[in-house]
Amino acid sequence: MDLLEREAVLQALVGHLQATESGPGRLVLLRGEAGIGKTAVIRRLAQLADPHIRVLIGACDPLATPRPLGPLMDLAPRLGPTVRTSLAGALAGTCRTDEVFDCLLADLSTCPGLLVVEDVHWADEATLDLLRYLVRRLPSVPALVVVTYRDDEIGRTHHLTGLLGTLAGYPWVYRQDLAPLSRRAVARLAGGHAVDAERLYHLSAGNPFIVTEVLAAPTEPVPATVREAVAGRLAGLSAPARTVVDVLAVLGRQVSLQLLARILPTPEEPLDEAVACGIVCTDGQVTEFRHELTRLAVLDAVPVASRLRVHRQVLAVMRSAPIAANDLALLADHAEGAMDPTAVLEYAPAAAAHASSSGAYREAAAQYARALSYAGRLPPDESASLLEGHARACLLSGGLDEGIASGRTALRLRRALRDRLHEGDDLRWLSGWLWPAGRAAEARATGLEAVRALEALGPSRELARAYLNLCRLACYGHEGVEATAAYAGKAIALGERFGDAGVLVQARFHAAAARMLCEGEGWEECEHALAEAMAQDLPVDAGLLAVVTCWFTALQRDAVRTTAALSRAESYCLDRDLLSYLLCTRAWGSWGLLNRGLWVPAADAAQAVLSHPGSPPVARSVALTVLGLGQARQGKARVWPLLERAAGLVDPSCLLDTGLGREAGVEAAWLVGDHELVRAEAGRALATLREQGRDHPWLSGPLACWIRRAGGTPPPVPAAGPYALELAGDWAGAAALWDRLGCPYDAALARLSGDVPALHQALAAFEALGARSAVVRTRALMRTRGVRPVRRGPRAATRANPYGLTNRELDVLKLLGEGLSDAEIGARLYITPKTAGHHVGAVLTKLGVHTRHEAARRLLRSELR
Structure with a gap:
């Protein structure tokens, strides 16, 4: 078949390939519906590549639970020995996955290359992690990476x-879409065939x-569906050839001839017939x-009995040979298809463990779920172990509700078995994940129960983790320095005794974090503990600490620290597939953007969290x-329904724990001029904090300020x-401090208590x-104080721009889209390079981006809407 109407795509791909030979690497996403011709384009690109360019093509398999790093296994024979050795070690569990990634990056750096990963819609988590790793480092290697996927299935x-x-x-990421063929192209392909080209176009919608x-x-009759077309093709095959095709369909996408020969006697001639037929x-x-x-x-046409037999x-053939770690997922898949519970229970848990060690937590959860469907055949203790593995994999991969459910079931089994050690540890795990589920009170009660159960058994590693859990909950619940430090001390003592590095870094971090929030000291210790966790390769511990750092810097309204913490946490959690932590990170990040006055980027970030089905309730609430808020x-409608939904997702205490929920409702009331509601709601929140012994400076302080702004007299409370x-009446000092923290909105609020110039400054801000x-509130306040004249609002063009850019800033943004430097922008706009630089900085700040490239891409996206 001729490759029609793909010239533009191929020209672009060849251009990218040529550019990477002498410049930084690139990634191209080649996408389109099933059957649109992505593989055909890749094959032609490989033919067009210069001979000195190394071409590497691997593909993902459509297994129910994909094998870890499947595409890399396909490429192994063409990669260097270092990559092959590290890959074998990773699959055997003797080395880390990131070592494989490092070796592959080094291998790609040796010469210009084309790396293709096909069908990533079937990719395992480890392969997705590989792509995340590579794309961030592509500018350092002379390689073009092309990734194909079906966008109609995403x-x-x-x-x-x-x-x-x-x-x-x-x-450096580009996208290429493959469109359906035109009527003319279909007619050209149909030339010489006894088919109605127009009807063929109508039935196919141009799908190649x-x-x-x-x-x-x-x-055969002109098919109405793909299924009929395939059935027509199969009708011409001999019985032996049809048998080969049926067997291949059951075996999967790619089948070695050696395996096929062990399943069917003398398959060569029937296979040749099927190949000649084009199947x-x-x-x-x-x-x-x-x-x-x-x-x-x-496969759909293969009788159930035949599928079962194959x-x-x-399964029998694969079990008769030595089993490699990368075969476990395939064995589990065939075991389930063979309806062999014993084999499923043998291979699925092993495949799950292998997936977890590869950082593919979602695949691990799926394999555990597969095994659990046959858990009724197992003794209770083995069922409990499967449930515990499933719970942990789910909790780390965004399946919070499912993980908690499995954890509760495991806990019931351990209690029935009177296995107090595992019961206490399950209680501790459950407690730790009830907090992000929005159940703070239950988390604390469950954590105390875990400690009581484990203390009765004497010192243990599990007890160290249980103390650590209470240390974390005390810190998150803002119970004060002493309570947090007491639990931290117990955890550290046992952590040192049993050599648990994770307990040590976490306990030290949370003890320092409590001091940082209450006393303003401890930031350096927190940073040191986090760096230590990362250096010791403790991904789950380090991921959690990175997320908490984002939360606490946002709580302290520190824009600079929040931005840095967010970038670090997101990168770390992405590289290690810590989905639950990643989603929480992004939620705190949206709060950080809100603190900086970046309404649109904050809303975009928040919507991204809400659109993901794996977002924990606390992240969704934030x-x-x-x-x-x-x-x-911005004076928009539908505010209260959003705040009410946020409150309904978590315990009332969680709204105070995060330092955002209850305060948001109070501010919303102030913004509509309901001072009585402001005083009442803020007063109730302060009373709750006082009753619970959580008079925290970053929680009580803002509530007291809102009472003052609403004309009330706040009670004496600790304030940060x-x-x-x-x-204390020092509005100027407060505003200056807010300015240093990078919070212009809060600085303007503080200036509302000031003199006439301060009011004008607040209004302008x-x-x-x-x-x-x-x-509106500021103008009303100015009228009340007899301040005249009241400034008019910003120009209509600035108000109409969703990012608040002025006309000059819009001009600068468009020139950034052309890739111009400050000097070139200045020459175009007849301003100095220094002035152009100031405008560029303002544009980046308002867009909520960090680089000129990001600003240019934001412009492109807005133009395409």
Whole structure:
């Protein structure tokens, strides 16, 4: 079949390939619906590549639970010995996955290359991690990486969606779409065939796969669906050839000829017939269907009894030979297809453990779930172990509810077995994840129960972790320095005794964090503990500490530290597939953007958290609160429903723990001028904190300030930094401190207590930020104080721009889109390079981005909307 209407795509790909030979690497996402011709384009690109360019092509398999690093296994024979050795070690569990990534990067750096990973919609988590790792480092290697996937199968809940969102921010990532063939192209392909070209176009909608299938079986009726087209192709095969095709369909996408020969006697001639018919193709080593849709259509037509027989044959053949770690997922898949519970229970847990060691937590959870469907055959203690593994994998991969459910079931089994040690440890795990589930009170009660159960058994590693859990909960619940330090001390003593490095770094971190929040000291110790966790390769511990750092810097309204902490945490959690931690990181990040007055980027970040089905309730609550508060500040409608939804996701105490929820409602009331509600709600929140012994300076301070701003007299409470200054009447000092922290909105609020110039300054700040509700409140305050004249709002063009850019800043943004330097922008706009630089800085700040490339991409996205 001719490769029609792909010239532009191929020209672009060849251009990217040539550019990478002498410049930084690039990544291209080649996407389109199933059957659109992605593989054909890749093959032609490989033919067009210069001979000195190394071409590496691997593909993901459509297994129910994909094998870790499947594409890399396909490429292994063409990679260097270092990569092959590290890959074998990773699959055997003797070395870390990131070592494989490092070796592959080094191998790609040796010469210009084309690396293709096909069908990443079937990718395992380790492969997605590999792509995340590579894309961030591509500028350092002379390679073009092309990734293909079916965009018609990628919904918002698909595991690939997160990776695609991550890639959106890289300027060296490009996208190529393959469109359906035109009517003219279909007619050209149909020339010489006894088919109606117009009807063929109508039935195929220009899909090259369907067109090819129809034209390959011209004597069959014109199919209405792909299934009918495949059935027509199969009708011409001999019985032995049909048997080979059926067996290949059951075996999977790629099948070695050696394995096929062990399943079927003398398959050579029937296979040749199937190849000649165009159903499958072979390179002499492996056989595969030309398209997965063909295989699925064939598979659906294979009788259930035949499928069962083939699965059992494959299982027997694979079990008769030495089993490699990378075969475990395939064995588990065939074991389930063979309806062999014993084999499922043998291979699925092992495949799950292997996936976990590779950092593929979602695959681990799926394999545990597969094993659990047969857990009724196991003794209770083995069932409990499977449930515990499933719970941990789910909790780390975004399946919070599912993980908690498995954890509760495991706990019931351990209690029935009177296994007190595992019961206490399960209680501790459950407690630790109830907090992000929004159940703070239950988390604390469960954590205390875990400690009581484990203390009765004497010192243990499990007891150390249980003390650590209470230390964390005390810190998160703002119970004070003494309570947090007491639990930290117990955890450290046992952590040192049993050599648990994770306990030590976490306990030291949280003890320091409590001091940092209450006393303003301890930041350096927190940073040291986090760096130590990362250096010791404690991914789960380090990931948690990185997330908590984002939360606490956002709570302290420290824009600089929040931005740095967010970048570090997101990178770390992405590289290690810590999805639950990543989503919490992004929620705190949206709050950080809100603190900086970046309403639109904050809303975008919050929506991204809410759109992900794996977001924990606490993260969703924060994101909803950010959306509601951002809309309230901009004078938009539907504020209270958002805040009410946020409150309904978590315990009332969690709203105070995060330092955002209850305060947001109080501010929203102030923005609409309901001072009585402000005083009442803030007073109730302060009373709750006092009753619970959590008079925390970063929680009590803002509530007391809102009472003062609403004309009330706040009770004496501990207040942090700028809040303390404002409550003491030093509005200028408070505003200056807010300015240093990078919080222009809060600085303007503090200036509302000041003199006439301060009021004018506050009004100008609110107008520049697009904080329309605050503008209205400020003008009313100025009228009450007899301050005249009241400034008019920003120009209409600035108000209409969603990012609050002025016309001059819009001009600068457009020139950034052309890749111009400050000097070139200055020459274009007849301003000095220094002035141009100031405008560039303002644009980056308002857009909430860090680089000129990110600003240019934001401009491109807005133009395409």
